[in-house]
Amino acid sequence: MKPKSFSQASNHFEGDFTEAETICPSCGGKAKITQAHVDVAFFYEVLLVTVKCEKCNLKLSDVINMKFGKPVRFTLQVKDLKDLTSKVIRSATSTIRIPELNALLEPGPAAQPFITNVEGVLYRFLDAAQTLKNWSTTPQQAKKCQQAIQSIQMAIEGRMNFTIILEDPFGNGMIIPQNQEKIKIEELSEEEASKLKTGSYIILRPGKAREILRQED
Numbered sequence: 001m002k003p004k005s006f007s008q009a010s011n012h013f014e015g016d017f018t019e020a021e022t023i024c025p026s027c028g029g030k031a032k033i034t035q036a037h038v039d040v041a042f043f044y045e046v047l048l049v050t051v052k053c054e055k056c057n058l059k060l061s062d063v064i065n066m067k068f069g070k071p072v073r074f075t076l077q078v079k080d081l082k083d084l085t086s087k088v089i090r091s092a093t094s095t096i097r098i099p100e101l102n103a104l105l106e107p108g109p110a111a112q113p114f115i116t117n118v119e120g121v122l123y124r125f126l127d128a129a130q131t132l133k134n135w136s137t138t139p140q141q142a143k144k145c146q147q148a149i150q151s152i153q154m155a156i157e158g159r160m161n162f163t164i165i166l167e168d169p170f171g172n173g174m175i176i177p178q179n180q181e182k183i184k185i186e187e188l189s190e191e192e193a194s195k196l197k198t199g200s201y202i203i204l205r206p207g208k209a210r211e212i213l214r215q216e217d
């Protein structure tokens, strides 16, 4: 089963979204900002925010956790098929790691926000490993990629225990487990948070001010 992509998931938010005018963080032109509530779990409030500029065609989207907003680390032990269905919300500033698979997803231009589950994250890593394999120039590289592909497939089939870690310096990304006993949620110290890569990002702040901050690396 292929997981829902971010854009497919966004179709579910119709009927509960607001639209307003804002100023494009890139060119200063007139832009539209839309905010939609995402129904994730009873004690979380998550907004999906999109900015579209009519002048320069800039398009940005991100997910915002309205209740948290502090540097955070989620660590989930994945031990069975049910754990694979735990929800993963990746914001533009989230880093996702699976140490047992040597898999790492860091913020950057190619890393889009998404809402999926653990299985969906594994499929993203699988796609990346397959692409790397296609690009490999030596038999050794191809062999290494093939080993990674096999490990990820084992994880997708529930034949391997692993740990998935999501860290976010702004507390926007999160993992919502099927089994609360298997997750550890820690607030990060300032020092830990400052070591996380954020890439070049734009912070979208919903609310009356519709403030948009731009931050370069």
Ligand SMILES: [Zn+2]
Pocket (backbone or CB within 6 Å): 024, 025, 026, 027, 028, 029, 053, 054, 055, 056, 057, 058
């Ligand atoms: Zn613009």
